[in-house]
Amino acid sequence: MTRPDWWSPPWGTDSESDPDAGTAMIDLAEDPWHETGSRVPLDDDAILEPLEAQFGDQVRSKDRVRDLAEVFTHQREIDAMLDQMPDAFAAVDIKFLEPACGSGNFLTEILRRKLRRVSKHDCAMQEQYEHRLLRAAASIYGVDISRVNVTEARARMAHVVLEHYQRDAKTVEPTTGFLNAAALILGDNIVLGDTLNGA
DSSP, rough: OOTTTOOOOOOTTTOTTTTTTTTTOOOOOOOGGOOOOOOOOOOOOHHHHHTTOOOOOOOOOOOHHHHHOOOOOOOHHHHEEEEEOGGGGGGGTTTETTTTTTHHHHHHHHHHHHHHOGGGGGGHHHHHHHHHHHHHHHTEEOOOOOOHHHHHHHHHHHHHHHHHHHHHHHOOOOHHHHHHHHHHHHHHEEEOOTTTTOO
């Protein structure tokens, strides 16, 4: 898929500042990054714990729906809307803003679609792979009026990133730097706020 006409990367085309420039492919047969085999399952509960520390099992009550005007968007509606703009997922760096993100139904699906463009096989080394994953997450922004929703959206997005990592790079453990950077990005990009009254 080529980049859409309406979007140009901030580093310009054919620029040395392109994050993917200069990443030549190496001989996959001699590279431990591309080895296959069994892996020890990642304890993602320990990783997600800081993001879920304030999140409880809060049921969407009638009072909450009234006070926060929460509306649950079903997956089929999310898919139908996002399917209308396939070129928005042509590059991992295309930015999205959800001004009333709720618990992250749209955000997680946007992230899943972006992560389809990130593959271990296409990356010469683990650092490049993790950098692309972080770029995908860093291009998504969300705001919500509920602290509980913000915490849940962050945790759900972290889970999507880790799930993709575990499924795609089966034999490789994420680095501590990657996990810390992902938590920092999600903490900065998914925030508490009122975009209607407090813009």
